[in-house]
Amino acid sequence: MAKITAVIDIGSNSARMVIYEKTSRFAFHLIHEVKSRVRLPENAYQNGGNLQNQAMQRTYDALENFLHIAASYKARKILCVATSALRDAPNKNEFLSQVKNGLGLNIKVIDGQKEAHYGAIACCNLLPKSDALTIDIGGGSTEFSYIIDGKVTNTLSLELGTVRLKELYFDKGDIEGARDYINKELDKLNDIPTSSLMGIGGTFRALSNAIMKDIKYPLSKLHAFEFSTKTMSIFIDKVMDANEKGLRRLYIKADRYDVIKPGSLIISELLKRKSDISKLITSGVGVREGVYLSDLLRHQKELFPVNFNPSVRYLLDSYITDANHSNQMAKVAREIFELTASTYNIDEKYKRDLVIAAKLSPIGSMLHNYSSNQHSYYLIQTALEYGFTHKEIMLIATLTKFAKRRAPSSAHFDEYKNILPDETIAEFLSFIISLSSALLTHRPRNLSYEFSFDKNCLHVSTQENIYLVKESVKNLQFPKGIKVEFI
């Protein structure tokens, strides 16, 4: 697959383009994102689905600009899909040939099953692993699928969309008509028990973003934001009752004012039926990432290899210059954890996060040596995007932030309470990272340490000259009840 790839999704409310850079076989990161609220099916639903000239021209202009941006990044491959607006339009060929002839762009119009599938494989690969129902609310259609044991099943596409409902019902003040129509469509959804809902698309993102602001959520990251059904239902009730001023106070952006209610109504009617769902997970990824992944992972049954994480690999590919040192950090941290964790009642589940933090802790020094821990922290907090919960991201970032001598500050815990583990746990894990780093001060070519643990004392033995190591370890801030001795 090309190093730089652009993916365009012509949705019915907005058209979006993402540009990805591949950093190794399966690792990639987002280098550009752009959207335009083209609203391609505007005034189409009342006209047999026929696209209107103004809307087609807007979309054409946006695509022309998108291609210009893609060229500036030297994108070698451009994948472009279109969903319900074009799928449903009797005059779609007019638009498709305009774009083909004028811009040289091939638009692939995908059917509802494919659309549901793309959204689902994006969630399945790029959100923390969990069984879930996925929902992708678009302007013209809404897609569902179930993720069960890491596999996508029961994909379904319904003719429910925010722009569609707005034009057919809301504009006429017929909210009850919209509600009936939504429920008639939702009758087609298979009811498979699941406790989580993964939400894709502009509506779900806009509501999640507003809720995060409303509750003063401390981490500025939409993807993998988790919240309760109750929080969503209460918020939707407020949205449904609000006028434009009210919507602004509820942190809804102006370009969503006219479609947020139709979208919210779809969610609330779904949640009423699926009372088994208690947890909502926001997806920052959707059809575009699905299209990309299905190409990237075409020989992999559309799944990453086991234990592979694209964000961790991207960070390692881009910011680790001494892979040996990073691997040694991981190895030493793992060994110390395995010897000591049970004594201090640290749950086994933290081992994975600790090892990743150890491995990634040197990344900040690639940016600049001074404040390197701060750089690692910031990079991890922002770029550890895929496959982790916010709790895991914050723990890993925190462990690297305080990876030198100091234990995490209580101000830090105050700021991120609810998304960090207990202070004593974080302190202990942070100590392991600092200790591992201190034990590698002399940058050994090969590791020759032998560790043993007995009566709250970690014994470290080696034949090497570890003069600087001893000095660094002495300067560490030790948690209560643990000692290190060199023998």
Ligand code: LMR
């Ligand atoms: C879509 O139709 O998929 C998107 O345009 C959704 C949105 O609300 O922006």
Ligand code: MG
């Ligand atoms: Mg869509």
